[in-house]
Amino acid sequence: MRMTYAFKRTYYALGEPVIVEAEGLTKSYGTTTVLDGVDLHVRRGTVFALLGPNGAGKTTTIRILTTLTRPDAGTARVAGHDVVREPTKVRGAISLTGQFAAVDDQQTGRENLTVVGRLMHLGGPAARRRAVDLLDRFDLRDAADRRVKTYSGGMRRRLDLAMSLVSTPEVIFLDEPTTGLDPVSRTTMWDAVRDLVAAGTTIVLTTQYLEEADRLADTVALLHEGRVAVSGSTDAVKARVGGHRLDLGFTTDHDTTRAAALLSARRTDAPLALGLPSDGTATHQHHVLDALRTAGIPVATISTHRPTLDDVFIAFTGGQSPTSPDQAPLDLVTATPYAEDLA
Amino acid sequence: MTTLQARPTHTGLGNALTDHLTMIGRCVRLTRRNTETLIMSIALPLLMMLLFVYVFGGAINTGTQYVNYVVPGIVLLCTGYGAAATAMAVANDMTTGVIDRLRTLPIRGSAVLTGHVVASVARNALSTTIVVTAAVVMGFRPRAAFAEWLLAAGLLLLYVLALSWFAAGLGVIAKSVESASALSFVMLFLPYLSSAFVPPHTMPRFLRGISEHQPITPVIETVRGLLTGTPIGANGWIALLWCTGLLAAASTFAAWLFRRRNAV
Known part of the structure; x- marks a missing residue:
């Protein structure tokens, strides 16, 4: 297998092991090409930010890496397992916090966490203990036994992230984790991400806020028209603009x-x-x-x-930065409900 | 904290059982707390029963006390409402981030739909009990022996199970909770074109054809026969065949749709 060899080569050539690696990912929905050959690699224990305007393919890339969508071509390995051939092994090593908070409004915070713990096969008592730990850690202890429908946006998002952490995953995927959050909740979220990285977890996130990538990410990749337009450390990427x-x-x-x-x-x-x-x-x-x-x-x-990442963005996409208020119009005609950027 | 904690294994029968039980528990909890839907799926059939027994019933000649005639029909109407709620609950999971979370967990996909179907059966058992109790208060006098009650309950259970799987399938293909609700219209409407409220021989010829050959009529006739002693004839076997056939088709179809929808 040529790809396997290529992965191994990269794995050993770099000083730090690569935990997420994709080569030549393509994906089309009908006649719309969303991904047109995406390559990326993420080193263990770092924060990797995927940037791009609406429709650039950020969410599709995340969906492929988290086994939710099959690529048309190309390969991806996460935590040493192929996402297409060994999805269950990949799922055992990752967690996803998607664009839409995946919480049950009619369950309490504690129940939401316990259900995930049970589904992770921790066993009843361990699942309940883990729920308590996470409620404490995300400052939700007082709201533990209230139904989630009474939570604020920030609390929902924190619970959503907590549900991703029930299993102590090796790689956490966060799709626009702070979109729609107030500045205080956003800071709390950033702190949570930093804590996770300090504990050795790898984070792959997408964001429309370039400031977020600037503050959190070790490396960034800018997706434009289904390809990686530029990637590297934030400093190196900025230096390329001038x-x-x-x-x-x-x-x-x-x-x-x-x-x-x-x-x-x-x-x-x-x-x-x-x-x-x-x-x-x-x-x-x-x-x-x-x-x-x-x-x-x-x-x-x-x-x-x-230069800021906004300048990088403008230089490489030839368009407006995603943080500008005057965004490109959303593509409302999507081939499937899972096509890019529904939000 | 450490990330090098030993990971539990995710295969084996015990885990499959845990997955299913956990999802059933979740769906039952959500159903219980979705008070509006629960009340509607019980109150609407009750109102329909009041309407038919006290308003229309006097003008409908069925050769018996109308309340005795209409109860099996109301019970099946009730299941229709219950199943519509199931379609909406499944659609809600499928169109929010919940399904992505569940699918990135190392669990069996079948547990997701099974949870909803079992919750649906439980909800219907509750609403049916309430409707039958209310009917007795309104003058419903079944003449069934214990064995006949059991047979009627068993057939209804089979029917509810089949309808719930059908509803789960609708929930999977629906693009939104609203469209799931619209798709379930057929389940709410079908009882009216059956022997639920009026004897089919009073209908125009083409409607009678629909009425006599759709699955609800034999189920109603069988339940009516078991409870009130009207002749059942071949309806018992036809009902059983319809229900098992529907159950097999609907559950296979729903599971297939679920895999297909998630394979993008």
């Missing part, structure tokens, strides 16, 4: 358009503003300002900053 970004503000839309053409620069999220890669030196700024003055385009403001 050392700095130069932002220019203008007073009229006409000036902004002319300047964009002149400098081959992109508009930023702010109105009447352009951003372009820069080395951060005064010389480069002079250069740009001179070119604009020669062309007779007045500049209102100028500033430089270090």
Whole structure:
């Protein structure tokens, strides 16, 4: 088996063992190609963030890695097991917290946790003990015997994560874990993720919030049109965009358009503003300002900053960053209920 | 804490039993707490019985006390409501994140549907008991011996089981809880086109054809015969054949749909 050999080679070549590895994953729903050859690898004990605009294939990738969807082609191994040939072994080593909180509103927090413990075959008493541990850990002890329908959004999400941890999985998949959460709940979630990583767990998450990836992730992969557009450590990825970004503000839309053409620069999220890669030196700024003055385009403001993941996003997808309010419209016609990004 | 804890094994008969019992426990708990649905699936048949016995019943000539005629029909109508609730509960699991969580656990897929079906049978047993008790209060006078009660209960149980699997299948193919509810319409409507409320020979010819050859009529005739002593004839065997056939087909079909839907 060629792939098996390739996996082994990667496994031993890297300093730290690879726990999640995918090669050439493809998936289509009808005529819509969602994944078009996705490769990725995640080292044990790290946080890996999958980024991408709506419809880029983030959720489909997660579904394949968690055995919920079969790829059309390509292979993936999680915790040493092939996701297609040994799904039960993969399931024994992972847990998934999906986009939709998978909690029963009519059961209490304790009952939700105990059911999962029983289904993990811990045995009754152990399942109940584990439920108590997790309720304590996720600050749900006071709400343990209340029905989940009375929980806040943050509490539901914490319970959802707690249900993923009943079995102490080796790899935890989190699909947009903080979407729709208030800032306090989001911070609690981030703390929980950091605790898990400190204890040796590997985390694979998807997010629309680039700040989240910036804070949590060791490595990121940016999915664009069904492929990995760029991947690596957050610093390395940012470095590929350029050392700095130069932002220019203008007073009229006409000036902004002319300047964009002149400098081959992109508009930023702010109105009447352009951003372009820069080395951060005064010389480069002079250069740009001179070119604009020669062309007779007045500049209102100028500033430089270090690139963020938003810049990476814009540079590699050629679109708007997912954190901008003006998102690309959702693809409402999906071939199956499990097609990408229903939320 | 450590991540190197020994993992339990996930195969074997004992675990399969645990999976099923756990899922049954969950579904029974959810059913019990979904008060509106529970009340509706008991109250609606009761209201229908009041309506038929006291409003329409006087004008319907069945050759016996109408309450004695209508009770088996009401019981089957009641199962229809119960099964509709099952379709909605299954659809709810299938269209929320719950199914993804369950499927990433190392458990048997069959446990998911079995849990709902067993909860459905339990709910129907409860609502049927209440409906029959209410009927007795309203003047229903069954003449059945103990053995006949047992046979009637057994046949109803088989019918409820078949209908619950059918409902579970509808829940699997439904795209939403609302569409599951709409799909279950057929189960609520079929009793009206049977001998449940009026004798089929009073219907126009083509409706009589439907009425006499659909599964509900022989089940009703058999239960009616067992409880009130009307002639059963071949209906007993026909009912038994329908129920076992439906059960085998519906459970196979539901399990197949479940695997297919989850194989994307």
